[in-house]
Amino acid sequence: MDRKAVLTLLAAGLFSTGAFAGEPLPAPQIINVEARQTVSLDGLWKTIVDPYENGYYDYRRAPLRDRSSYFADDDFNSDRTKLYEYNFNTDRTLNVPGDWNTQRPELYYYEGTVWYRNRFPYHPKENTRTFLYFGAANYETVAGLNGSKIGRHTGGYTPFNFEVTGKLVDGENSLIVKVDNKRLAEGVPTLNSDWWNYGGITRSVMIVETPMTFVRDYFLQLKKGSSNVAAGWVQLDGEQAEQDVTIEIPELGLVKKVRTDASGYAGFEFRFRPELWSPEHPKLYEVRIIAETDSITDRIGFRTIGTKGTKILLNGREVFCRGVSIHEEKPYGMGGRAWSEEHARTLLGWAKELGCNFVRLAHYPHNETMVRVAEEMGLMVWSEIPVYWTIQWENPQTYANAEAQLRDMITRDKNRANVVVWSVANETPHGDARLKFLTSLIGKARDMDPTRLVSAAMEKDYINDSLITVKDELAEYVDLISFNEYVGWYDGTSEKCDRVNWTFGIEKPVFISEFGGGAVYGRHGDVNERFTEEYMEDLYERSIGMFERMPGLAGTTPWVLKDFRSPRRQMRDIQDDYNRKGLVSDQGGKKKAFYVMQRWYGKIREKEAAR
Ligand code: GCB
Numbered sequence: 107m108d109r110k111a112v113l114t115l116l117a118a119g120l121f122s123t124g125a126f127a128g129e130p131l132p133a134p135q136i137i138n139v140e141a142r143q144t145v146s147l148d149g150l151w152k153t154i155v156d157p158y159e160n161g162y163y164d165y166r167r168a169p170l171r172d173r174s175s176y177f178a179d180d181d182f183n184s185d186r187t188k189l190y191e192y193n194f195n196t197d198r199t200l201n202v203p204g205d206w207n208t209q210r211p212e213l214y215y216y217e218g219t220v221w222y223r224n225r226f227p228y229h230p231k232e233n234t235r236t237f238l239y240f241g242a243a244n245y246e247t248v249a250g251l252n253g254s255k256i257g258r259h260t261g262g263y264t265p266f267n268f269e270v271t272g273k274l275v276d277g278e279n280s281l282i283v284k285v286d287n288k289r290l291a292e293g294v295p296t297l298n299s300d301w302w303n304y305g306g307i308t309r310s311v312m313i314v315e316t317p318m319t320f321v322r323d324y325f326l327q328l329k330k331g332s333s334n335v336a337a338g339w340v341q342l343d344g345e346q347a348e349q350d351v352t353i354e355i356p357e358l359g360l361v362k363k364v365r366t367d368a369s370g371y372a373g374f375e376f377r378f379r380p381e382l383w384s385p386e387h388p389k390l391y392e393v394r395i396i397a398e399t400d401s402i403t404d405r406i407g408f409r410t411i412g413t414k415g416t417k418i419l420l421n422g423r424e425v426f427c428r429g430v431s432i433h434e435e436k437p438y439g440m441g442g443r444a445w446s447e448e449h450a451r452t453l454l455g456w457a458k459e460l461g462c463n464f465v466r467l468a469h470y471p472h473n474e475t476m477v478r479v480a481e482e483m484g485l486m487v488w489s490e491i492p493v494y495w496t497i498q499w500e501n502p503q504t505y506a507n508a509e510a511q512l513r514d515m516i517t518r519d520k521n522r523a524n525v526v527v528w529s530v531a532n533e534t535p536h537g538d539a540r541l542k543f544l545t546s547l548i549g550k551a552r553d554m555d556p557t558r559l560v561s562a563a564m565e566k567d568y569i570n571d572s573l574i575t576v577k578d579e580l581a582e583y584v585d586l587i588s589f590n591e592y593v594g595w596y597d598g599t600s601e602k603c604d605r606v607n608w609t610f611g612i613e614k615p616v617f618i619s620e621f622g623g624g625a626v627y628g629r630h631g632d633v634n635e636r637f638t639e640e641y642m643e644d645l646y647e648r649s650i651g652m653f654e655r656m657p658g659l660a661g662t663t664p665w666v667l668k669d670f671r672s673p674r675r676q677m678r679d680i681q682d683d684y685n686r687k688g689l690v691s692d693q694g695g696k697k698k699a700f701y702v703m704q705r706w707y708g709k710i711r712e713k714e715a716a717r
Contacts, residue, residue, distance in 0.1 A: 128169070129248055129258040132266040134343070135517045136314055137323050138404050139239055139265075140474075145313040147224050147281065151202050152194040154221040155213070161192060161221055162248075162284060176221050177250030179280040194223040202311055203241065205304035208442035213305075215673070222283040222307060228274045235316045235344070236274055239267040241309025241445070241473055243285045245293065250282040260507055261294065262287070263470035263492065264514035267314065274313070283307060292501050294508045295492040300685060301433055301469065302671040308443045309473050319344025319370070320400040325520055326353070326393060328408045330557050333421065334379050336408070342370030346399055354394040355380075366397075382421045383407030383523035385463035385484035390523070407481065407523030411559060413585055416658030418559075418615045420486070420526070426714065427486065427661025428707040429464035430457050430689070431620060433670040434472045439693045441671070444472075450479040456667060456690055458483060460700065461707030466619060466663035469494055469532055471515040481524040488561070488619075488663065490529035491515060493547070499539035508543070509550055516554045528555065531562040531580075532619075533590055541579055548583050559585040563619035566591060572606050581612055586660070590620035593652065594645045599634070603648035608656045615660035621649050622665040625699070626680055627691030637680050643698035650706050664703060668692065 136142070154161065154176065161176030163169055172178060182190045200206055206213045206220055213220075230236070238249065244262030248255060252275060257268040287305030289297045322343035329337035340351050347370040353362040358380065364372040381389045390405040409421050417424045436444045437452040444453065454476070457465050465480060466488040480487050491511045498504040512530065519525050530547040534540050544562060551560045561584045567577040576589050587610055594600040600623075610616060625642035633644040646664075653659055669688035675681035684692055689700040 129255045130268070132257055132259050133237065133269045134322060135265060135514055136237060136239065136267055136316070136320075136343075137518060137521075138402060139267075139312065139314050141402050141404060143315040144239075145226075145228070145315070147226060147311040147313065148202055149224075150199040151307075152197055152223040153200045153206075154192055154194060154197050154223075155216070155218075156221055156284075157216075157218040159219050159286075162219070172250065172254050175250075176284070177255055177282045178253055179223060179225075179282055194221075200306065202307045203309045203443075203445045204306060205244075205308050205443045206306040207302065207304050208440075216305065217288050217303060218305075219284055219286040219288075220306060222285065224281045224283075224311075225278055226281065227277065228279050228313070229276055230274050231315065233318055235269065235271040235318060235320070237267040237314040237316070238270050238281070239265065239312050239314045240307065241265050241311070243283070243307045243309075244287050244303070244305055245290075246286045246288075248284040250284075252280055261511045261514075262308070263472075264511050265309070265474070265518055266514070270313075283311075292498050292504050292507075294497060294504060294511060295469070295494045296497050298496070298674075299469070299492070299494050300672045300674050302435075302673065304443045309445050317344070317400045319346040319349070319397070321351075321395050321397055321402050322370075323517065324395055324402075325555075326406055327521065327523075327557050328380075328410055329375065331410070331412070333382065333408075333410055335375055335377055337373075337375045339371060339373040340364070340366065340395055340397075342366050342397060342400075344370070344399070349398040351398075352394075352396045354396065355391050356394070357391055380408040383409040383481075384421055385486065388482060388484040388524070390481070404521060406521050409523050411526040411557070413559065413615050415613050416615050416660065418586075418617075418660045425463070425660075426710050427464040427617065427663070428460075428462050428710060429466055429486075429488070429661055429663035430460055430462050430667045430703075431466040431468045431663045431665050432457065432472075432667045433468060434470070434476065435668065435670045437668060437690075437694060444476070447475050447479060450476045453667060454480050454483055454485060457485060459704070460667075460689065461704050461711060464488070464661060464663065465667075466490075466529075468666070471511070471518070474518060477519050477522050477525065481522050485524060487519075487522070487525045488527040488529055489515060489519060489525055490532065490563075491547075493531040493534065493544070495533055496535065497540075497543070499537065499543045505543055505546065508547060512547055512550055513554065516551065520555050525558065527559045527561050527586070529561050529563065529588075529619075533563060533565055536578060544580055545583050561586040561588045561617070564589040569609070574606055574608050575610060581614070585614065586617040587612060587614050587658075588617035588619045590665070591618050591649075592621055592623075594648060595621075595623035600641065600645040600648045603645070603652040606652065608652075610658060613658070616656060616658040617660055618653070618662040618664075620663065620665035622646070622687045622699075624681075624686035625697055626686055627669075627693070627695040627697050629680075637686065639698045643702055646699040646702040650702070664689065 631638035
């Protein structure tokens with residue numbers, strides 16, 4: 107079956123991207139939900155740990171009917187003559203949002219199904235549509251409401267919403283969510299990665315209430331190449347598709363009127379003179395989108411991003427991306443997936459302290475708060491999907507899954523001025539099937555959003571012992587020659603940085619998406635001894651020396667801001683399940699290399715200011 111046929115089936119909900127089939131797919135994503143009328147379902151949920159999926163399949167492994175499955179949310183106490191082998195009421199709780207691995211010691215390595223239940227009161231309102239919105243749940247989710255399944259979603263890091271209009275009852279409602287984080291060969295990411303496979307409902311859950319026809323989505327950014335023309339569109343959802351819609355930016359006295367068509371869509375362009383968003387001046391404007399039946403407010407910034415030769419241009423001026431890579435993990439040894447504003451402010455605060463104007467949010471879309479806080483703090487963002495290492499390049503379902511994650515990432519964050527790079531992959535192996543897969547994703551990203559740069563973290567290749575390049579065929583299709591470098595850690599020892607040189611065949615900005623090495627905070631020793639702060643410090647110093655000889659270098663995002671959990675890192679007393687390449691330890695201690703990087707970024711900033 108070709109890709110188009112699969113996508114058609116997917117769109118029709120007839121094809122499963124994951125382990126489950128038959129349940130409806132989510133409704134199109136509603137953006138900017140925080141600005142809407144919502145009912146939070148966060149808090150303590152009852153849970154059942156179900157490694158054999160007893161609540162979903164019968165003993166012949168056939169899916170159970172809803173009324174016999176755990177979606178029924180039966181209450182043993184209501185009829186003790188009936189045979190039940192589960193009871194949410196007497197089982198234990200987990201916090202939502204939150205990964206399960208760090209909430210209960212026996213779930214530390216757990217990969218499988220956990221059932222979540224929330225019984226909550228609700229009073230349906232007249233003329234109101236309701237959606238059940240998940241910020242994210244890792245990896246495969248099936249949700250059921252008041253005894254019946256309502257839908258399924260695949261992918262651990264993007265938001266999804268099911269329409270539940272007419273399905274919420276007046277009074278107590280039962281919401282059951284089956285979350286399964288089993289790694290899958292055909293999954294995105296696939297079986298192996300270098301981060302913890304945190305399972306669970308890892309981001310907030312809410313009921314979103316909207317008018318019968320509402321503003322589901324909109325795009326408003328500067329038109330590519332222009333600093334005084336905005337281009338965008340609005341998309342209404344509902345029966346009253348044709349409406350007058352006004353876009354207002356009160357601070358600029360701007361009012362633009364459009365009329366949506368029979369599909370609820372209207373494109374627009376207008377001239378204006380906004381103050382531009384930049385790391386030094388992260389200006390955001392209140393924007394109102396007012397339809398006849400609905401209105402929504404956002405805070406939006408305007409800036410241009412582009413490249414010219416080997417330079418990255420922000421608002422038409424050359425900028426060096428002083429970045430750092432970040433995993434979405436809580437700071438200060440709290441453990442687990444980060445999700446709150448406080449987590450975001452701490453992690454991004456460290457990036458600011460390092461001297462950053464840029465962060466690479468690796469290796470999957472982070473929570474929306476992270477992106478919004480970064481925008482407010484003046485940090486440009488590289489955002490990526492978990493197409494990592496060895497995805498099944500030939501599998502059309504894997505492609506459809508990756509593309510859906512890309513679509514949902516772009517849908518959610520396309521109005522954020524700080525997002526400047528969409529990245530489609532990390533360290534993927536050369537080959538025809540992979541090239542086809544990734545160029546299709548690049549095409550999709552450019553179709554959805556022509557205003558930003560598109561890239562992927564590639565790998566380096568040796569021309570000879572002392573000359574390195576990037577030979578990846580993908581370099582032709584992306585805007586940046588970005589690659590993970592690692593001379594002196596996976597490739598020789600630190601001194602090698604002094605001996606090698608770089609050359610690039612294509613004239614594009616060079617971007618080091620990763621480099622670095624590991625050290626245990628407070629572990630001291632000889633510069634040649636791995637895992638000491640001295641080795642790491644020396645490696646950073648020599649890497650910087652090498653970067654200063656690198657033609658066309660336009661940015662770096664060292665690996666990584668903070669030590670993060672990974673089951674690949676097994677050496678006791680040194681790694682203890684942590685990747686130790688953090689500039690900051692898991693407990694928040696700054697390693698010597700942090701200050702090396704901080705000094706270098708300080709120098710670059712001074713040079714730029716003097717220009
Ligand atoms: C890489 C990967 C990153 C790993 C890192 C490492 O190249 O992109 O996910 O964590 O190396 O520490 O090995």
